[in-house]
Amino acid sequence: MSEFIVRCITSDCKVASGIVEKTVELFDMGSTIPFIARYRKERTGGLDEVQIQQISERLTYYRELQDRKGTVLKTIEEQGKLSDELRTSITNCSDKQELEDIYLPFKPKRKTRASIAKERGLQPLADLLIAQRADIKNKNEVLSRFVDPQKGIDTIDQALAGALDIISQDIADNASYRAWIRNSLSNRGTLVSKAKKEWAEKSSKFEMYYNFSELLKRSSAHRILAIRRGEAEGVIKWSIHADNDQLLAYLDSQVIRNKTFIFYKELLTAIEDSYKRLLFPALESEVFNAKCVEAERESISVFSKNLKNVLLAPPAGDKVIIAIDPGFRTGCKVAVIDGTGKFLTNTTIYPHEPQNKKNEAEKLLAQLVDQYKVEIIAIGNGTASRETDQIVRELIKNKQLDLISVVVSESGASVYSASEIARKEFPDLDLTVRGAISIARRLQDPLSELVKIDPKSIGVGQYQHDVNQADLKNALVFITEFCVNHVGADLNTASQSLLTYVAGIGPAVAANIVEYRNLNGAFKGRKELLKVAKLGPKMFEQCAGFLKIRNSKNPLDNSAIHPESYHIVERMAEKLECKVKDLIGNDKLLGSLQLSDFVTEEVGIPTLSDIVNELKKPGLDPRAEFSYAIFSDAINDLSDLKPEMVLEGIVTNVANFGAFVDIGVHQDGLVHISKLSDSFVRDPHEVVAVGDNVTVKVLAVDTKLKRINLQLVS
Structure with a gap:
């Protein structure tokens, strides 16, 4: 990897260059972010997943930049215009926008006024004018030399106009000028939005933007995205207002070197034309689009934070649950699952209008509670939710039942129930019953159930359809992978959907694991994973530590300790003259260890500390303890x-x-x-x-x- 890329990433991420190099080496070896974060702390200096992800993103950015530099250098060299100074500027460039600004004068363009003027041989005249020589005294004498009817230049005015077009284009293509004006618009420009004429007297969700203005740099992400959506829907139009006199004065100061030059006024005209016709319109769009990209990133970040909290919501655990997907006319769909999430039975009750079979519904629910020893009743938060919750709470109170009632978000349940995953799980059940099962399971273990649903259907994003969909997908996949690997997965019960997000596995191998499990029964130990089709040593290295096996012959298989470190635990047991199983949960024994005795070139104190902490509480669920809110009985509407x-x-x-x-x-x-x-x-x-x-x-x-x-x- 080039020193340039290491230097740039080091600067961007505020991480030592040596750690950047080692982290990139791990990426290039096929290591995943969860694996690197948990099991390669000595190499990364203990970076967390977010920091490692940032290095990964910057690595991709700078490798793309280097590839683009190669294309730019080749193109300019083929034009015979690659000077040593230009080569150095391109080679040292660390920003994609800056690179495109440098390349702009050499970039092949469609026909423009400037290119037509160049074809007519007016470049020398443009060069003469921009040089602003003091010895030029006669305009007609200079311009008449470039009159050539055969080239379409019949008059000196046409010659002058063509030369000024070339100068205007050169000013607009100047990287320094573009950067200065771009910065000015970004920091001092005012974003203004107005209602389109046909919408001025109409109501819409964009009314607050009918006559809106604020400093662009202070515009929040949701306002930027709302304005862009309003424009896309044809309701409003936006513009950026700037101090044009100040920006023109800047260009004048950069271009004009001789105010006594006989073409001084003509040069001022070219500068103004360049600014109004070329520079400002292009940079206005560019700056607004850059602000939109920034707003998209912020929106995606908010979505990611919300998704993380939803996926890591405290699980109710292995409780027997009745789930109710409430409704009025079509009734409430009821499903029962056992402590492992296995579907037991279903029915429909009609406690609300128009049937009003409340007593019958209460009787049926009480029977199910008694028959299956139900511990929780989960109620979807959609239509008729509050009314159903009241009936259930009255039932619990009147019958003195030892259980609780919890209202559960049903966002995405209908999406799951109609999905291919749901059809495979419950081919003989109705859509509505599948939805009720999903409500029960997401209370039992939110992470295991919600990974089956497209995150965009969970309902925790803002303007999710207005952002770059590829960036959104990548961010949400990263968060989902983080959550799954943070919690870990039970190798013998995890669904294909959950296994897909385990480090290094992916959909195809996840399906192979489930197929192997169905054919051969439960996995007896982690090493058995190597018998799964397409799961080789490298993938085993990446995924094994995140997959747990209860009741394995090796107790370490039910911990987050990686198989590559089992020999370290065995050495610890040998040192203390006990068995490995005696170490588990034994704070006294573990506290007597001197970790420095087990340090090697590859394994340091960070990994050894993680091993000891895991031995103290193997398989501990990192999620918070389950809790729930109780809505007021008096508030229903x-x-x-x-x-x-x-x-x-x-x-x-x-x-x-x-x-x-x-x-x-x-x-x-x-x-x-x-x-x-x-x-x-x-x-x-x-x-x-x-x-x-x-x-x-x-x-x-x-x-x-x-x-x-x-x-x-x-």
Whole structure:
């Protein structure tokens, strides 16, 4: 790898060059980010997944930049215009935009006014004018030499106009000028949006942007993306307002060297033409698009944070669960699963209008609770959710049942129920029953169930359809992989969907693992993975530590200790004159170890510390303890809300401007960022996360617009 790339990544990521080199070596050897972060800490200096991902992204960026440099150098060299100075500028360039600015004058263009003028032989005249020689005294004498009717230049005015077109283009192509004006527009330009004429008197979701302006650099991501969407839908138009006099004065100062030059006024005309016709329109779009890219990154980052919190939500664990997918006319679909997530039975109840078979529904639910020893009733948060929750809570109270009722987000459940995955899992069940099963399983283990659903269907993103879809997909895959490998997977029960995200595996090998398991029964040990089709030694190295096996002959197979380190644990046991199994959970024995006794060239204190910590609590689930919110019985509809009410709720989404909270009225309320704390909050994610149980106070309710303003209490 080139020193240039190492130097750039070191600067961008604020990481020592030696660590960058070793991390890139691991990438080039086919190592995955989860594997590197957990099992190669000595080489990376203990970098976490986010830092390693950043190195990976910058590595891709600079390798693409180097490839582009090669193309640019070759193209300019073929034109015979590659000077030593230009070669150095290109070679040392560390920014894609800067490289394109350098290349712009040499980039093949479609026919322009300047290119036509050059074809007519007016480049020497343009060079003469831009040189601004003091000894030139007669305009006609200079211009008449370039009149040539055979080339389409019949008059001196045509000759002058063509030369000025060349100068205008050269000014517009100048990398330094473009960079200066781009920077000025980015930092001092004002973003202005107006309603299009046909929308000026109409209502729309973009009304706040009908007459809007603010400093571009202060425009938040959601406003930028909203303005872009409004333009795409033909409702508004945007522009960037700048101090044109200041920008023209800058260009004048750069181009004009002799104010007594006889073509001084003509040069000023060329500068103004270059700015208004070429430079400003191009840079206005470029700067706005750059701001959109920045906004997309921010939006994707928010989505990623929310997705991480949803996937790592505390699991209810191996409880027997009744799930209810509520509804009015078509009834409530009921499904029961056991502690492993296995489907047991299903039925439909009709406690609401128009059937109103409440007593029958309660009787049937009570029978299911008794028959299957149910511990939790999970209720989807869609239509009829609050009404169903009330009936269930009354049932629990009246029958004195030893169980709890929990409202669960059903976002994406319908997507799962119609998916190929669901059809394979439950080919004989109706879509609605599959949806109910999904609701139960996502309470039991959110991560295992939600990996089966496209993250974009989970409902925790803002403007997700307005961002670069490839970038969004990559970010969400990274977060999903992080969560799956952070928690780990049970090799003998994990679904194909979950196994797909385990480090190094992917969809094809995940399917092979499930097929092997179906044919041969449960895996007896981690080494048996090597018998799976297409799972070779390198893939085993990457995935083995994240796959756990309960009741394996080797107790270390149910830990996050990598098989490559089993010999270290065996040495520890030998040192303490005990068996490996005696070390597990034995703080006293483990505390007596001197880790320095086991340090080698490859294994240092970071890895040894991880091994000891894992031995203390092998297989510990890193997710928080399960908890749930209880909605008020008195609040079922928007009309029930009154200012100053204090209620429990669940955070359903977090955006840059605040957090949305479900308080049980079929419409989420907004806690604006200014109402999240008494002190200043820079990022709502610092205060709340998706899935948090919170207490909020109602500030205002607009039943017409269905808006609820809330304040976070705790």
